[in-house]
Amino acid sequence: MAEAVTLDPPLPGENVKPFTPEKAKEIVMSLQQPAVFCNMVFDWPALHWNAKYLSEVLDGKKIQFRMGMKKTDTAPQFETKCSYVEATLEEFLAWTCGQPTCVSRPFSCYDFSKYWTYADYKYIAMIFEDKTEIFKDIMWSDFGFPGRNGKESTLWIGSAGANTPCHLDSYGCNLVLQIQGRKRWHLFPPGNTTFLYPTRIPYEESSIFSKVNIVNPDLKHCPQFKKAQAHVVTLNPGQVLFVPRHWWHYVESIDPITVSINSWIELDADHKARVEEAVTRTLVCAIKSAENPSRVDAWLNPTEVEATSHEINLQYLNGAMSAYLEYQKVTVSEDRDPSTHDTEKEASSYKRRKIEVNTKLEDYKSWTHEAGFTVVQAKKLEKIPFGVHLIPVLPQSQEGSSVGAGAVESDSGDLLSENEDGHFGKLRCSGKQSVMINDCETLADQTDADSNANSSQMAISTNDLLDCLVNPQVINLVTGLLLERERV
Numbered sequence: 001m002a003e004a005v006t007l008d009p010p011l012p013g014e015n016v017k018p019f020t021p022e023k024a025k026e027i028v029m030s031l032q033q034p035a036v037f038c039n040m041v042f043d044w045p046a047l048h049w050n051a052k053y054l055s056e057v058l059d060g061k062k063i064q065f066r067m068g069m070k071k072t073d074t075a076p077q078f079e080t081k082c083s084y085v086e087a088t089l090e091e092f093l094a095w096t097c098g099q100p101t102c103v104s105r106p107f108s109c110y111d112f113s114k115y116w117t118y119a120d121y122k123y124i125a126m127i128f129e130d131k132t133e134i135f136k137d138i139m140w141s142d143f144g145f146p147g148r149n150g151k152e153s154t155l156w157i158g159s160a161g162a163n164t165p166c167h168l169d170s171y172g173c174n175l176v177l178q179i180q181g182r183k184r185w186h187l188f189p190p191g192n193t194t195f196l197y198p199t200r201i202p203y204e205e206s207s208i209f210s211k212v213n214i215v216n217p218d219l220k221h222c223p224q225f226k227k228a229q230a231h232v233v234t235l236n237p238g239q240v241l242f243v244p245r246h247w248w249h250y251v252e253s254i255d256p257i258t259v260s261i262n263s264w265i266e267l268d269a270d271h272k273a274r275v276e277e278a279v280t281r282t283l284v285c286a287i288k289s290a291e292n293p294s295r296v297d298a299w300l301n302p303t304e305v306e307a308t309s310h311e312i313n314l315q316y317l318n319g320a321m322s323a324y325l326e327y328q329k330v331t332v333s334e335d336r337d338p339s340t341h342d343t344e345k346e347a348s349s350y351k352r353r354k355i356e357v358n359t360k361l362e363d364y365k366s367w368t369h370e371a372g373f374t375v376v377q378a379k380k381l382e383k384i385p386f387g388v389h390l391i392p393v394l395p396q397s398q399e400g401s402s403v404g405a406g407a408v409e410s411d412s413g414d415l416l417s418e419n420e421d422g423h424f425g426k427l428r429c430s431g432k433q434s435v436m437i438n439d440c441e442t443l444a445d446q447t448d449a450d451s452n453a454n455s456s457q458m459a460i461s462t463n464d465l466l467d468c469l470v471n472p473q474v475i476n477l478v479t480g481l482l483l484e485r486e487r488v
Contacts, residue, residue, distance in 0.1 A: 017042075036393065041139075041240060058127070066079065076209070078202050124150040156262070166188075167207045168207075170277055178260050180237060180259035185243075190248075203281075203284045205304070230395065278319075285309075325487070
């Protein structure tokens with residue numbers, strides 16, 4: 001069983017963190033590229049949260065695991081193509097160690113050599129709802145976000161090969177702490193969006209998926225991907241990765257067991273993004289529901305509770321637009337009154353938090369995360385202090401640099417680099433899950449059949465039409481037109 005890597009304690013005189021909370025926040029708010037923070041969490045109790053420890057804490061509580069196949073298909077393995085099991089962490093650990101099926105019963109029909117499993121997007125506030133004292137083990141206050149702890153964080157536990165399909169998050173930025181094992185991150189800047197063939201099928205609010213299998217791309221059907229500029233990094237235990245707004249990312253576990261924790265930090269730019277997401281939801285639900293009302297599970301990501309009605313979606317859109325316009329008015333007012341710039345605002349705890357139709361302005365304002373950090377303050381940071389404690393994740397093409405794509409200095413001071421043959425590798429709704437696939441072979445057959453169907457289909461499909469209609473550039477334009485219409 002893979003245990004969490006134990007970090008060496010800081011040497012005498014080195015038990016001071018390289019950045020104060022204020023400086024760390026200043027850096028986070030100014031960074032425009034991914035970077036790894038080192039030596040910032042050596043005193044966090046959460047560093048002891050390996051899978052064995054969490055199994056003892058959860059004490060037999062079942063959680064949902066996503067099952068995927070370890071294969072080299074050129075099609076991305078979306079969550080709609082996976083199967084799901086309910087199991088305890090004890091059963092998960094038994095399965096990863098090859099123990100008898102009587103011990104790892106829920107996983108018994110999944111061959112460990114062919115499948116991976118992932119307990120992803122587990123909100124700590126939910127799975128530890130009866131053990132709230134554990135929240136304080138996570139101290140995002142060290143990064144300048146006072147009061148933010150495990151209650152506003154998400155837990156990820158996976159086996160080797162477990163991965164998240166390449167996507168970008170519509171809202172906020174991301175801080176990720178690696179606790180056990182290593183994960184490899186493939187990141188692409190927002191400017192690469194066209195090269196990554198964005199799609200909203202499967203649909204979930206706040207996530208734009210890529211049609212490219214990053215580690216095994218089909219360049220015949222996605223030739224523009226050759227122009228994409230990957231930033232690749234292996235995240236080690238004790239390190240914290242910062243993922244900027246709208247950076248694409250594909251993440252894969254490369255050790256037998258991995259555990260990580262993240263917290264999505266909302267940004268002021270999310271106010272407009274919520275309008276864009278409302279426009280997207282309205283279009284996707286209207287067109288896909290009309291195509292085949294009985295097959296919602298085929299296009300709706302399992303993380304979504306339901307395909308909401310057109311009436312509800314329009315109410316959501318109008319609520320989002322009203323809230324955004326009111327927010328703008330207040331922002332203009334605050335800009336004229338310097339005394340309001342240092343007002344602390346509550347940080348949201350979830351990757352996505354929908355605007356209700358009757359949202360109050362004061363509630364909407366609380367969703368901004370910047371906690372009083374203004375553009376004026378950001379401009380004061382003339383130079384990001386990159387070095388051994390803050391390592392930039394550079395493009396793969398920038399060879400010869402001391403750190404960057406596939407090279408990160410660990411907390412112990414070792415320089416880690418990718419080998420050429422290296423194995424590359426949200427508020428998640430707790431409502432209904434897509435139909436469970438209990439037959440292990442069904443998962444493989446379904447995936448292969450879908451792949452063959454896609455390759456042989458020549459006519460324009462509904463999904464092809466949607467890929468154009470809800471392309472991020474188109475949605476941005478439509479949103480701008482709608483908002484301008486309301487301002488008149």
